[in-house]
Each structure stands twice: as C-alpha cells, then as structure tokens.
Amino acid sequence: QVQLVESGGGLVQAGDSLRLSCTASGRTPSTYPMGWFRQAPGKERDIVAAVNWSGGMTYYPDSMEGRVTISRDNAKNTVYLRIDSLKPEDTAVYYCAAVPSGSDYYYTLASEYNYWGQGTRVTVSS
Numbered sequence: 001q002v003q004l005v006e007s008g009g010g011l012v013q014a015g016d017s018l019r020l021s022c023t024a025s026g027r028t029p030s031t032y033p034m035g036w037f038r039q040a041p042g043k044e045r046d047i048v049a050a051v052n053w054s055g056g057m058t059y060y061p062d063s064m065e066g067r068v069t070i071s072r073d074n075a076k077n078t079v080y081l082r083i084d085s086l087k088p089e090d091t092a093v094y095y096c097a098a099v100p101s102g103s104d105y106y107y108t109l110a111s112e113y114n115y116w117g118q119g120t121r122v123t124v125s126s
Contacts, residue, residue: 009120022096
C-alpha cells in the first residue's frame, strides 16, 4: 500500500505564509504526479495545486490568486505546498494526492487521483 501523510497545518494568522508537506511511503510507484486539494466544511474538495513527476510542470487554479507554490523532492518522496498571504477563506483541511502515471504530466481533478492522505487542518484567524 501507498501511504500519504500531510503535515504542517495549524492555526495561523491572516497575512502569514505556511508550508505544508506530504510524504509518501510504502510501495510507491516509479513515477507519480501529485496534487494538493482542500475542503472546507460543507464545501466541495477543490484543487489547490498540481505537479508532475519531474517537478517542472505545475498547475494553479485562478482561485488561489497566485498565492501558492507546489514543489517536490523525489529523493524524499515529498511534495510541498507554500501558501502566501493567508486569508481566513483559506481555512480548510488540506489533502495531498498521488496517482501512478506513465507520462510526465499532472492532473487537476480529484477523481484522477487514487492515493490520498488523511489531510492536515489549516485554520487562518482574522
């Protein structure tokens, strides 16, 4: 099995920056794009960022307003998410996801991923 474990969440203040981490372990596939999603109570799980295996291709939705950066360190089987200028609206549980892929591309839909972490909660105070 593949396990994804997120870390780095917590209570932060509006305007701060935060870096989340997600580490994969177990029987990791040879190549796997990864993504970050978030879900607030009563809301849909939405894409935050995505990155291909080699790290050179990234995706950020307009809804993130250019405030996020995704990166990865494959030697550590870890993907990172940096969020700048945090807003109360960023409050959510953040999930990382992975999917084996034979091509070095990224995916932006939750339905395209088959491995998920349990999430790390981010609470942004006013």
